[in-house]
Amino acid sequence: MSKLKIDQVGRIFKGVRGGPPTEALQPITLSVADNDFITILGPSGCGKSTLLRIVAGLDVPTTGGVMLDGSPVVGPGADRGMVFQSYTLFPWLNIHQNVCFGLREKGVPESEQNVTAGRWLEKVGLTGFARHYPKMLSGGMQQRTAIARALANDPKILLLDEPFGALDNQTRSLMQELLLSIWESERKTVLFVTHDIEEAIFMANRVVVMSARPGSIKAEVAVPLPHPRHYTVKTTPEFSQIKARLTEEIRVEALKVVTSA
């Protein structure tokens, strides 16, 4: 049984000042199985973030709907954790309190909160920074905290919207490995949006390629690389083959964006 069902989800934004409406998403249908890791790959402005926001309940689809474990998504909730591209740690809370935010909202006893937060901070390698405020941390550390904060809440599905987009290349690959190792040990259902082809392949069991606006699913490519994955997998012929194919798919879409502008 598939965990997440995106059924004919389309999104049309109203025109600005009487202008024509913008179709961001053509009706999209997609299923994500339990404990699967899916990346959504697409050129910028293709509506992939809009799709993720609809799953999170932060945006409302114009047509269709989203079902999680058989119940329809009507708004944001703790069962769908999200990591944003921008740094969204609460600046007035220290790292430990940030990770506890969702647990406190649920009314989890404080001692239990501390245990869970401690466990997750250890997993992302930030135990020594529990009492630091977010502004004292680098971008990579902040995003690690954001991942810990989302996972401490034990969501049914983890949504990531280009979480490493603002990081430098080296930090970005380390973060990919970290997230992948967490997934390999915890087996969460993950929906990961990115425009980086290598990232999309390295992380996923299946890459969903989206077309230029209005976004639709252009191709679904399985990634049969074995787990646990080491970063050296990026240099194997299998990896290169998938990368070549996706590069071609994305290039066509990116060209469409450029020529239509």
Added chain:
Amino acid sequence: MTPLLPVGSGRKIAYGIAFFIVFVGVWAIATFGGFVSRVFLADPVTMLREGYLLFAEHGFAKDVAVTIWRVFGGFILAALLAVPLGIAMGAYKPIEAFFEPFVSFARYLPASAFIPLLILWAGIGEMQKLLVIFIGTFFQIVLMVAVTVGATRRDLVEAAYTLGANSLGIVRRVLLPSSAPAIAETLRLVLGWAWTYVIVAELIGASSGISHMITDSQALLNTGQIIFGIIVIGIIGLVSDFLFKWMNLRIFPWYAS
């Protein structure tokens, strides 16, 4: 000098003090040098002597205390009502739509123009002074707090929603803490304005307070006392501003200044 290059803390203080010295120096030259008539401007030494006499013989300390009480009384009263209203307006758009047009209108009503009416309604007692400060500060605080709360980063609100926060949780655990430093900063600014209003309130229909003394001194052409009174207000303002800043820094260590 290089644009935007910070200056060391020791030199910063030295520069700040230097200007006070230059200021008093120019004043001393203008008065002692005979460039300005003593009738219109007392020299610094006379001013200090008059100041000493005010405290020693005219019970000026009581005037200062009365004025401080009026400023803080009116200001705290306004803040107690305005901050919650501002937060409600910033957080809930229907509440904002209901109050905002009126508050924006009321904000432009000059508090000093209400003095004749307030004397009619509240007499010339303390209530009237407090009301002038209240009218002068209340609407400003409401609007500034509402704007601050309304400008809360949307991505933080969304992050809280995905962590399971409900509407009340968003207000209590995101809007309030994220706006608190800016609200404190608003209060610091508006407290400065309250000092302007208290002067106007005391110029008309008052029998005590710093400005009452200033009005009396005007009748006696005692510019030394007038200048001393003004400087006292400046010093109190500076001290309360400094305390406010220091407090904000202590309460909100996470807030980048």
